[in-house]
Amino acid sequence: MTQSSSQRTAGEKELLEKARRLLPGGTLGNITVRDDLDFLVREGRGSRIWDVSGNEYVDWLMGSGPMLLGHAHPAVVEAVVKAVEQGSTFFATNERAVLLAEELIKAVPCAEQVRFTTSGTDACFIAMRAARAYRNREKVLKFEGGFHGTSDYALMSVTPSGALEFPQGEANSGGIPKALQELMLIAPFNDLNTTESIINAHHDEMAAVIVEPLQRVFAPQPGFLQGLRDITARYEIPLIFDEIVTGFRLAYGGAQEFYGVIPDMCTVGKIMGGGYPLAAVLGRADILSMFDQRSASSEEWINQMGTLNGNPIACAAGLATLEILRQPGVYDRIHATGKKVKDALVRILAENQVPAQMCGENVVFDVFFTDKPAINYRDGSLADGQMMARFNAGLLERGILKGTQKFYPSLVHTEEDVERTIAAFEEVAPTLKG
Ligand SMILES: Cc1ncc(COP(=O)(O)O)c(C=O)c1O
Known part of the structure; x- marks a missing residue:
């Protein structure tokens, strides 16, 4: 079908060699592919990216989520160019950050105030600190397999080596x-x-519960998020939704709108920064106001500064992105695209008698290769990882790029992208049993 994406020019081979020497593991630390399929991105437009050799890929990785409007969307590019011409960063509070804060508060149900950061890691780390300051307690409950960035706290039991007894964690x-x-x-x-x-x-020692409302690709079981809401409310423990992935993806108001459960705080990133370094903590004003520097002399003041917090270029990209996402029918379209790919994958794997569980929602999903239901990390860890690696590599060989365990549909994936992807499923599925 499509090109063999493993054809490399001498120029790309040389750059890859350089990458292996200059970067640990030859990568940015985010995604690794089989050596013979390794490539360097040259550019992206819409739903496609090209490597340095000129091979084209249908992109379901989409920057790991931010590019819900596709790469280099003209409206975002225009807004960014205009902002760049007006200066890159000021440290002083800037106009675009205030305008974006206003849109975030309009969009996200739990948001009364906004504290900008530059990455999702940063936002989750700071949200947990805010909860500790607010509650004057230190312990935070997170879920096994949940990912909240790479702070020392967040990396507990993301990929534990064994079945530890809850609530014991392990640093990963x-x-x-x-x-x-x-x-x-x-x-x-x-x-x-x-x-x-x-x-x-443990409620008396607890500062917060932090949860990805859709954890990786595990959708919450009916009643789970509401149950969490009820228990945390009973003890007045702040509930933090990590919406770095789900914010502006599941719905304009994120997972809290989609599932109808409102936390006390949430973190957003990725889409709201339009592909630029930006994230934020949103939430109740009585908690967020503790960041106010005017109370810097009090013991509870939450100290958080950052040179690029609320950077105007990133805010311009975010504002342009949200404007498009507010247009009618946008979310129906993204959900419909994802559903087509998801349904086709389920059908094709079944036709080929490949045991698989489809997990997630239409706008972020993947399969686990197992015949047992998968609703959390322990279930997922029993799936066949080798088969997943063969699946991902088989797709990549056919010019289809996806995350290690995620498809990210976007507004700009076309009928042709979907057809090419389904054709690749048809070719790869019979090879999976190895
Ligand atoms: C749910 C979740 N939280 C936090 C993060 C960390 O965000 P960042 O990579 O911007 O630090 C990620 C990153 O993928 C994420 O998926």
Whole structure:
């Protein structure tokens, strides 16, 4: 069918060689592919990207989520160019940041105030600090397999080595102080009973519960998020939704609009920065006001500064992105595109007798290669990882790029993109059993 994406020019081979020497593992630390398929991105437009050799890919990775309008959307490019001409960064509060804050508050149900950061890692780290300051308690409950960026706190039990007894966690990176292990409580996603018993036992030491409302690609079981809301409200423990992925993706108002459960705070990033470095903590004014420098002398003041916080270029990209997302029918279209790909994948795997569970929602999903239902990290970890690697590589060989365990549909994926992707599924599925 499509080109063999493994054809490399001498120029790209040389750059790849350089990357291997100059960057640890030859990468930016985000995604690795099989050596013979390794490539360097030259550019992206709409739903497609091109490598340095000129091979074209249908892109379902989409920058790992931010590019909901596709690469180099003309309206975003125009807004960014205009902003760049007016200066790159000021440190002083800028006009575009205020305008974007206004849009975020209009869009996101829990948002009364906004604190900008530059990355999702930063936003989640700061949201947890804010909850600790507000509650004057130190422990935060997160869910096994949940990813909230790469701060020392967030990297607890993202990929634990074994089935630890809850709420015990394990640091999944070198260099994390052992002492922090005691400060994070770990619970199983989609298991309300176990989570409730952990909160019942520890509520008096707890600052917050942080959760991806759709964890990686595990959708919340009916009642799970509402249950979390009820338990945390009972003890007045702030509930933080990490909406770095789900914000402006599941719906304009994020997962809290889509699932109808409102947290006390949330973090947003990716889409709201239009592909530029921007993220934010949103939430209740009585918590967010603790960032106010006018109370810097008080013990509860939350200290958070950043040279590029609310950067005007990123805010311009965010404002242009949100304007398009407010147009009627946008979300129906993205959901419809994702559903076509998702349904086709389920059908084709079944026709080829490949055991698989489809997880997620239409706008972010993937399969796990297992015949058992998968609703959380432990279920997913029993799936066939080798088969996933063959699936991803088989697609990449055919010019279809996706995340290691995620498809990200966008507004600009076309009928032809969907057809090319489905044709690749048809070719790859029979090879999966190896
Ligand atoms: C749910 C979630 N939270 C936080 C982050 C961290 O965001 P960033 O990569 O901008 O630091 C990510 C990144 O993918 C994420 O998926």
